[in-house]
Amino acid sequence: MKIGAHVSTREPFSEAVNRAADIGCECMQIFCNAPQRWNPTVIRKEELDNFKELNSGIKILPIVVHGIYLINLASDNPFYYEASVQSLIDDMKKSEKLGGIGVNFHVGSTKGKSFSEVLTKITSAIKNILAATPESQALILENSAGAGNIIGDKFEELAQIIKAVGSDRLKVTLDTAHAYASGYNLVTTGGLEDTLGIFDKTIGLGRLVCLHLNDSAVPLGSLRDRHADIGDGYIGKDAFKNIINHKLLKELPGIIETPGNKGKTDIDSIKILKELRK
Numbered sequence: 001m002k003i004g005a006h007v008s009t010r011e012p013f014s015e016a017v018n019r020a021a022d023i024g025c026e027c028m029q030i031f032c033n034a035p036q037r038w039n040p041t042v043i044r045k046e047e048l049d050n051f052k053e054l055n056s057g058i059k060i061l062p063i064v065v066h067g068i069y070l071i072n073l074a075s076d077n078p079f080y081y082e083a084s085v086q087s088l089i090d091d092m093k094k095s096e097k098l099g100g101i102g103v104n105f106h107v108g109s110t111k112g113k114s115f116s117e118v119l120t121k122i123t124s125a126i127k128n129i130l131a132a133t134p135e136s137q138a139l140i141l142e143n144s145a146g147a148g149n150i151i152g153d154k155f156e157e158l159a160q161i162i163k164a165v166g167s168d169r170l171k172v173t174l175d176t177a178h179a180y181a182s183g184y185n186l187v188t189t190g191g192l193e194d195t196l197g198i199f200d201k202t203i204g205l206g207r208l209v210c211l212h213l214n215d216s217a218v219p220l221g222s223l224r225d226r227h228a229d230i231g232d233g234y235i236g237k238d239a240f241k242n243i244i245n246h247k248l249l250k251e252l253p254g255i256i257e258t259p260g261n262k263g264k265t266d267i268d269s270i271k272i273l274k275e276l277r278k
């Protein structure tokens with residue numbers, strides 16, 4: 001498994017490549033828009049070109065763009081719904097320009113409605129995004145740590161969206177902390193097999209393009225999204241060793257999005273994972 005991190009794209013944007021290289025990334029994830037703002041970030045064409053050019057030498061691949069946190073493709077509010085679609089279109093176009101594989105994002109919240117009530121809304125948003133963006137780019141659904149209204153905590157929900165859209169460009173990221181918080185026990189060998197079995201039966205492992213390697217600060221099934229540094233949470237190093245070396249997962253990129261709470265830096269976490277890699 002290639003190991004990488006979510007890397008800052010503060011200006012100058014293209015410097016993200018060097019930042020990733022400096023901490024030992026073999027693959028990377030970035031924001032192309034400010035995650036808590038609706039209005040798109042202007043990135044000069046020159047900076048996108050520089051990024052691509054720089055990385056054509058360094059080759060930190062694949063690159064995954066993470067969509068903004070405000071996205072809700074199930075929103076009842078016409079402004080937020082349309083802004084979500086436009087933000088993902090913008091990210092997909094930027095991803096293509098800088099040499100990324102596509103945009104990973106959180107689908108959103110039903111805000112109290114049933115999943116089946118909002119499915120059509122989500123499906124039509126995704127179809128519009130795919131139609132407006134380059135064929136080379138994947139739209140990547142991330143599993144969530146969702147309590148109640150959050151969409152995508154159960155693989156079955158993501159599978160229903162994928163089935164309803166019917167596009168090969170729709171892919172999935174599996175976040176280990178989110179899966180664990182949603183009740184998928186990746187910690188035991190049997191639990192990991194069961195989880196991958198359910199994933200394959202519902203979504204299909206062929207759709208899995210990325211792992212978010214985060215330990216969980218909350219116990220199994222807590223339904224809360226609290227990342228811990230690798231080895232400092234309930235998932236633990238032994239489980240990560242199984243995950244990153246698993247025959248069905250080891251060809252995927254693994255991205256850390258961990259907080260560095262106990263004085264651990266991304267350099268430390270990447271090093272730990274590389275040491276666990278066989």
Ligand SMILES: [Zn+2]
Pocket residue numbers: 066105106142
């Ligand atoms: Zn995410």
Ligand SMILES: [Zn+2]
Pocket residue numbers: 175177178225226227
């Ligand atoms: Zn998370």
